Amino acid sequence: MAQKTAVVRRTPYRSFALGSLPKGCRLCAAGKKSVFFITGVCNAGCFFCPISEQKKNNDVIFINERPVKKNNDVIGEINACRSEGVGITGGDPLARIDRTCAYIRKLKERYGKGFHIHLYTPLALVTDDKLKRLHGAGLDEVRFHLFLNDRKRWPILEKATGYSWDVGVEIPVLPKMERATKELIDFIAPTPTLLAWSDSATPQRALPLTLSAAQKSWQSGFFAIAKEEYQASTTAPHRSKTASRWLGASEGAQRLFGKAIRA
Secondary structure, eight states: OOOEEOOEEEOTTSSEEESOOOHHHHHHHTTOOEEEEEEOOOOOOOTTOOOOTTTTTSOOOEETTEEOSSHHHHHHHHHHHTOSEEEEEESOGGGGHHHHHHHHHHHHHHHOTTSEEEEEEESTTOOHHHHHHHHHHTOOEEEEEOOTTOGGGTTHHHHHTTSSSEEEEEOOOOTTOHHHHHHHHHHHOOSOEEEEEESSSOGGGOEEEEGGGGGGGTTTTHHHHHHHHHHHHHHOTTOOHHHHHHHHHOHHHHHHHHHHHHO
16 A cells, blocks of 8 residues: 655644644634533443533533523523534533434524534444434534444444544543554554654654554653643643542552653
């Protein structure tokens, strides 16, 4: 297969990116999106889930941390923020598929096709019918949260690529999961790619790496990001009790993470 070449660059948003960011990310980074929490119901059980006790496993709706009691609450907040789109999250929006599709339609009818809507969901409740309904309602972008150790569900991603929307995958950076993460990358993008790390937008400073040698970059690349985000999480005054429990109570995960960021 032909080899592609791309540069991994540090973004202004405390992250790295290979190529351009998706539209949903660009709008969020510019403060042009509202966060639409459509339900706290979810059966995925992600150990890193950051949502608060007020929301977790509760069937509640929020728009930018504002409780939603009626449709006008959503419209009022979007208007007040002059948002150009929303990111639908939870919980799992697919756990309340009727509600999710209804709101997507209402927002598109109210603000037009250019109002960008993306959605986050694990794979647990993804079906052909639900994908078809989401696409029919007007969803622009879907992002999947995957478990690295649950490969049997990965092929579900292929179902989503048959629609005219953007498809993405988001996973946490986990120490000692380099091989599983690389396998997921290879599954999503099987064409060999020449990666290049760069701390700036200057390609000349980039370090070329093939995917087969990508592990050499983990300590200086992805783990550097993990360390940065971990330290920010442990010092952030606004972190939730759930996040505190994740950072403090999960001793095995904490030891594993601590070894990685101190290396």
